[in-house]
Amino acid sequence: MANSFDPADRNSIRPPNLRDVNIDLQATGGINFWLNQGFTWLVYLLVIVTVAVLFAMTWVIFGEAKPAILHFGLGFLWSKEWDTSKDVYGALPYIYGTLVSSLIAIILAVPVGLSIAIVTSENILSDSVKNTLAFVVELIAAIPSVIIGLWGIFVFIPSIEPLQQWLASHLQFIPLFDTPEPAGNNMLTAGMILAIMILPTMASVSREVLLVVPTELRSASMALGSTRWETIFRVLLPAGFSGIVSAAMLALGRALGETMAVTMVIGNSAQISSSLLAPGYTIPSVLANEFAEAEFGSLHIGALCYLGLMLFGLTLVINIIAVLLVQLVGSKQE
Amino acid sequence: MTINSNSKIANPLAEVLHEPLTPQRILFTNLMNAIAFGFTALALIPLLSILWEILSKGAIGFKLSMLLNPVIENGFANAIVGTITMVAIGSLMSIPVGIMTGIFLSEFGQTNPVAHFVRFITKILTGVPSIVVGIFAYGVIVLVTKQFSALAGSFALAVIMLPVIILTTEEALKLIPTHQRLASAALGASRFNTTFRVVISGAIPGVTTGILLAVARAAGETAPLIFTALFSFDWSSDLFNPTASLPVLIFNLYNDPDPQKNQLVWTTSIVLLSLVLFINLVSRFVISKSRVN
Numbered sequence: 001m002a003n004s005f006d007p008a009d010r011n012s013i014r015p016p017n018l019r020d021v022n023i024d025l026q027a028t029g030g031i032n033f034w035l036n037q038g039f040t041w042l043v044y045l046l047v048i049v050t051v052a053v054l055f056a057m058t059w060v061i062f063g064e065a066k067p068a069i070l071h072f073g074l075g076f077l078w079s080k081e082w083d084t085s086k087d088v089y090g091a092l093p094y095i096y097g098t099l100v101s102s103l104i105a106i107i108l109a110v111p112v113g114l115s116i117a118i119v120t121s122e123n124i125l126s127d128s129v130k131n132t133l134a135f136v137v138e139l140i141a142a143i144p145s146v147i148i149g150l151w152g153i154f155v156f157i158p159s160i161e162p163l164q165q166w167l168a169s170h171l172q173f174i175p176l177f178d179t180p181e182p183a184g185n186n187m188l189t190a191g192m193i194l195a196i197m198i199l200p201t202m203a204s205v206s207r208e209v210l211l212v213v214p215t216e217l218r219s220a221s222m223a224l225g226s227t228r229w230e231t232i233f234r235v236l237l238p239a240g241f242s243g244i245v246s247a248a249m250l251a252l253g254r255a256l257g258e259t260m261a262v263t264m265v266i267g268n269s270a271q272i273s274s275s276l277l278a279p280g281y282t283i284p285s286v287l288a289n290e291f292a293e294a295e296f297g298s299l300h301i302g303a304l305c306y307l308g309l310m311l312f313g314l315t316l317v318i319n320i321i322a323v324l325l326v327q328l329v330g331s332k333q334e
Numbered sequence: 335m336t337i338n339s340n341s342k343i344a345n346p347l348a349e350v351l352h353e354p355l356t357p358q359r360i361l362f363t364n365l366m367n368a369i370a371f372g373f374t375a376l377a378l379i380p381l382l383s384i385l386w387e388i389l390s391k392g393a394i395g396f397k398l399s400m401l402l403n404p405v406i407e408n409g410f411a412n413a414i415v416g417t418i419t420m421v422a423i424g425s426l427m428s429i430p431v432g433i434m435t436g437i438f439l440s441e442f443g444q445t446n447p448v449a450h451f452v453r454f455i456t457k458i459l460t461g462v463p464s465i466v467v468g469i470f471a472y473g474v475i476v477l478v479t480k481q482f483s484a485l486a487g488s489f490a491l492a493v494i495m496l497p498v499i500i501l502t503t504e505e506a507l508k509l510i511p512t513h514q515r516l517a518s519a520a521l522g523a524s525r526f527n528t529t530f531r532v533v534i535s536g537a538i539p540g541v542t543t544g545i546l547l548a549v550a551r552a553a554g555e556t557a558p559l560i561f562t563a564l565f566s567f568d569w570s571s572d573l574f575n576p577t578a579s580l581p582v583l584i585f586n587l588y589n590d591p592d593p594q595k596n597q598l599v600w601t602t603s604i605v606l607l608s609l610v611l612f613i614n615l616v617s618r619f620v621i622s623k624s625r626v627n
Contacts, residue, residue, distance in 0.1 A: 027524075036524035043442065046434040050500065051455050053493060054462075060473035061466065115373035124367075133374070135618065140381050142614045144554030146584045147603050151384045153588070154391075196380045203377075227359055229366040250461070257463020259557040260585060284465045284557065291469075291561040296477065308469045312462065319461035323454060 058312070065309045068302030076306060082270050084290075089303035091310065093270040097187070097280035098311070101262060102255040104191025104276070105198055109255075110248055112195070113202030118232060120203075121210040134207060141200035149264035152193045157184035157265065164188065168277055175274045182277035185267035190280070193261050198251040205250055209243030209329065210236060246325035253318040257311065259284035283311045385607075392604035395597035405567045405578060405587075408594050410602045412569045416577040420484055420563060421552050423573075424491030429545060432496050436503025436541075441515075441529055443504075453504075459497040467493050468558035476562055484570065484577035487563030494555055495548035502547065506540020507533055543617040550613035554606060556581035580606045 027033040068076070072089065079090030116137055120130045164182045171177045179186070213236055221231040237244065267279020268289060287304055294300040355363075403409025435452065443449030471490035476482055510533050518528040534541070564576035565586050583602050587595045 032524055032527070036526040039526040039529075043434050043438045046431045047438045047448075047452055049431050050435045050459075050496065051452060053496065054455050054459055056474070057462070057466070057470045057493075060470055064469070064473050064477075112373045112377055115370040116377055119370050119374050136381065137377060139611070139614065140377075142550060142554075142610055143381075143384060144556070144581055144606060144610060146554075146556045146581045147388065147607055148384065150584060150588055150599070150603055151380075151387055155383060155387050156380075196377075199377055227355065227363050229363050230359070232366075253461050257461075257465065259463070259465045260581075264585075264588070284463065287465050287469070288557060288560055291472070292482075292564060296480065305469060305473075308466055312466045315461060315463055315466075316458065319458050322461075323457045 061305055061309050061312055064305035065302060068299060068306040071299060071302070072306070076303075077310075080272065082286075084294075084300055087299050089299070089306075091283075091307055093272050094281055094283045094286055094307060095310070096272045097266065097270075098256055098282040098284070100276075101187055101190045101194055101266065101280065101282055102252055104188065105194035105255040106248060106252050108192060108195035109199050109202050109251055113199050113247070113251070114206055114237075114244065116199070116203040117206035117210055121207050122228065122232070124228075134204065137203050138200050140196070141204075145197070145258065145260035146264075148193065148197060149261035152189070152261055152265045153184075156193065157189060160184075160189065160192070164277055176276050179273075179275045179277035183267065183279070185265055185279055186277045187266065187280045188276040190262050190266040190282075191276070193265055194255045194258055197258060197261060198255045201254055202247050202251040205247035205326075206240070206244050209240040209247065212243075212329075213239045240329075242325055243329045246322045246329065249318050249322035249325070253315045253322065256318070257284060257315050259288050263288050283307050287311075388600070388603050388607055392600040392602075394600075396601050396604070400598065400601055404569050405583060405598070408598055410578075410580065410583060410598060410605065412566065413578040413580045413583045413602065414605070416484065416563070416566075416570065416579040417553055417581075419573070420487045420491055420559070420577065420579060421549055423485070423488035424495055424552055425545070425549060427488065427492035428495040428499060428548070432499030432544075432548075433503050433541065435500045436507060436544075437529060437534075439500070439504040440507035441525065441533070456497045456500045459493075460501070463557075464490075464494055464555050465557040468560065468562055471558060471562045479574070481574065482562060482564040482576045484563050484573045484575070487559045487577060487579070488573075490558035490562050491552040491555065494558065495552050498548040498551060499544050502544025503537075503541050506537040506544065509540065510536045539620050539623070543620050546613050546617040546620075550610045550617075553613075554581060554610050556585050560585070 068089065072079070076089065076091050077095065078092050079088075080092045081088050081090045082093065083089075116133070119125065120134045120137075125133070161182075161184050164184070164186070167177045168179055168182045172180075217235050217239060218231055221235045222228075226234065262282055263285040266282060266285060268281055268285060269279040270281045270286070271278065273280070287308055290300070291304055294304060399407075400409040400411075401414075402411050404412040435456070438446075439449050439453055439456075443453075467490050470493065471486050475486035475489050479485075514532050514536070515528055518532045523531070559579050559582050563579060563582070565582045566576045566578045570577045580602055584599050584606070587599050590596060590599075
């Protein structure tokens with residue numbers, strides 16, 4: 001509604017102050033208006049669906065695991081026996097296997113991933129070579145996990161078996177390698193295959209972190225007489241440290257949840273052994289192997305879902321920390 | 335301090351400025367260069383080895399009959415059909431939700447604090463292990479319908495595709511400059527009009543790329559399908575029965591005693607790998623083409 005001007009008030013007329021003028025040009029009807037409203041409501045609805053997916057996931061898995069949680073309680077986490085016929089279930093071998101294989105993967109993947117990130121962000125090579133290299137490394141992440149597992153069994157294991165035999169025969173005084181006759185399917189192989197799979201995550205996120213470090217830091221360091229590698233170690237890596245840590249955590253999260261390739265090469269034997277050359281079992285592997293045959297609604301399914309809930313919780317915590325770290329790094333840049 | 339005997343500069347600083355690096359520093363530089371390039375080459379070896387081995391082992395046994403027969407008769411036709419079906423239904427479920435959420439994050443995100451939370455949730459969803467997604471689909475569909483089905487598999491694939499589509503759509507929409515949106519609004523367009531006539535039409539290459547990448551990822555996923563769609567050696571009659579898929583074929587038959595089935599596994603691997611890599615390369619091509627424009 002427009003304020004009306006009475007021409008008789010000539011001495012009190014001021015130029016129209018837009019704050020006083022309440023002209024509402026917005027439509028209140030018509031096809032365009034309703035299309036817009038419908039669109040907005042649809043968008044809000046589908047956003048709620050997206051957010052609901054995560055919460056529904058937590059709810060459903062928790063509901064499935066409840067029979068086992070009520071039956072075993074927290075003792076599930078450190079009991080070792082897993083016997084389907086006796087309905088006795090314990091998670092410790094699987095937790096151990098998951099953590100150890102992921103640890104090996106991280107130890108192997110972080111240096112290699114950082115090297116790739118440094119090589120593709122510094123200007124040692126030309127731009128086109130760097131971009132091609134970064135793309136090729138990301139292609140590794142696109143390869144389906146079963147195919148990497150297949151390659152692992154038929155190509156990778158035969159080629160590192162000599163190395164493992166050597167480790168077993170010459171270094172058996174170290175408990176890490178204390179296995180008399182290592183078959184190819186063991187924890188070390190699984191850790192190495194996992195490292196290959198999480199490498200692209202580590203490399204690409206670290207590369208982005210290093211690319212964002214301001215050039216002034218590099219220039220200042222060079223001006224003070226550092227060589228390229230001294231700059232990298234003393235200036236760039238400390239500057240990008242939180243970003244690199246978040247890259248490592250994202251890679252760790254991926255390693256913890258990786259199923260197929262690990263199932264095919266880890267030997268699938270639920271034992272806890274200090275030797276890396278002994279077979280093991282991870283949470284995703286036991287889920288992949290036993291879920292399909294377990295009876296609906298049995299305690300077996302409940303125990304498996306309990307394991308799945310623990311895996312979900314663990315990866316959730318790691319991913320939340322990683323995402324928060326990345327956001328922290330991003331806000332520091334601004 | 336060494337004296338540069340060739341120096342014609344009378345500047346006394348010349349000696350300091352032209353001092354060569356100590357041998358330790360030169361050694362360090364060369365060592366680190368060797369390590370960095372060595373590690374990079376090391377990382378490329380598995381990729382090249384995978385490509386080479388899969389292609390060579392699979393190409394040998396390829397027979398045209400494999401494309402037409404189901405697994406019982408030494409072919410992977412029902413697996414291809416199964417994968418295509420489940421990915422298609424999964425896309426139908428996830429693409430609308432994903433694109434709309436992506437639109438929310440970029441168009442409504444500027445003024446809405448909820449967008450921050452939604453983006454956070456989406457990033458968390460990307461990191462959920464695929465086997466956990468399988469358990470979710472099992473709980474939601476298999477337990478309710480009391481049987482394994484292609485529908486459950488499609489649902490699992492949809493949940494996996496969703497965050498990829500959301501994040502890539504948001505990135506694609508963010509590339510459209512704000513002044514185009516402002517110009518459209520100044521001409522009186524509503525948000526709906528602005529989004530669909532101005533923003534989306536410019537972002538189609540990016541959005542398509544996102545969808546292709548999500549499809550490639552879903553086609554290669556095995557873990558969620560193992561206990562939702564299970565597997566089937568023959569043609570499936572409908573969507574409410576166990577269905578074969580390419581990755582699950584590989585997983586189930588890789589240690590089968592029958593050598594023909596082993597050969598089938600390698601040939602299936604070529605098909606799956608080529609499909610996934612082709613989609614990735616095409617999407618990369620689409621992105622670079624759109625950047626040139």
